[in-house]
Amino acid sequence: MDEAVGIMGGTFDPVHFGHLVAAEEARLRFGLARVVFVPNGRPPHKKDYRVTAAERRYEMAFLATAGNPGFETSRIELDREGPSYAVDTVAAFRRRFGARARLYFITGADAMLEYTTWREPQQLAGMCEFIAAMRPGYDARHLADALGEDLMERCRVLRIPGVDISSTELRRRAASGESLRYFTPPAVAQYIKQHRLYADPDAGGLAAG
Numbered sequence: 001m002d003e004a005v006g007i008m009g010g011t012f013d014p015v016h017f018g019h020l021v022a023a024e025e026a027r028l029r030f031g032l033a034r035v036v037f038v039p040n041g042r043p044p045h046k047k048d049y050r051v052t053a054a055e056r057r058y059e060m061a062f063l064a065t066a067g068n069p070g071f072e073t074s075r076i077e078l079d080r081e082g083p084s085y086a087v088d089t090v091a092a093f094r095r096r097f098g099a100r101a102r103l104y105f106i107t108g109a110d111a112m113l114e115y116t117t118w119r120e121p122q123q124l125a126g127m128c129e130f131i132a133a134m135r136p137g138y139d140a141r142h143l144a145d146a147l148g149e150d151l152m153e154r155c156r157v158l159r160i161p162g163v164d165i166s167s168t169e170l171r172r173r174a175a176s177g178e179s180l181r182y183f184t185p186p187a188v189a190q191y192i193k194q195h196r197l198y199a200d201p202d203a204g205g206l207a208a209g
């Protein structure tokens with residue numbers, strides 16, 4: 001039987017327990033053989049902060065996922081030149097896993113609201129299905145209105161436990177010297193502290209990814 005695979009793209013700046021909970025819930029709920037975390041190499045959409053070097057973000061994602069045999073972390077967007085577009089990444093995984101594999105692109109419901117602004121959205125929808133992670137209380141009608149009936153048929157809604165954690169909050173806490181315990185795995189918290197990632201944007205000598 002051909003396997004079902006989840007592809008979880010994101011900046012992961014830094015990765016936190018909210019990402020991990022969503023990935024594990026998707027893996028169990030949809031019977032995924034694995035969930036592949038794919039840190040953006042060069043995020044195509046402008047951020048309102050200086051994105052941490054891609055290698056650092058990859059290493060944090062690797063540390064966070066290493067203990068779960070159902071997770072892996074991919075360098076595919078780091079090693080590919082140019083902006084990191086989901087359509088290119090999914091096409092690469094389609095070649096890797098074959099035409100019969102069932103691919104799911106996992107992302108937050110808020111990100112899916114902007115799906116029509118993504119690169120080649122129709123082509124992407126032809127290669128995979130989507131899992132939109134929603135926190136409790138999120139109104140799924142917003143998603144249905146934004147996507148339309150045809151695309152919504154390819155989108156699975158995943159309601160996840162209310163883990164109210166954001167990468168923005170972790171960056172703020174790290175910059176202020178506050179504890180990251182219970183926000184992200186200990187190995188990631190130690191990595192952030194060791195490299196002073198958010199206390200000093202230039203720490204580590206790596207250019208922003």
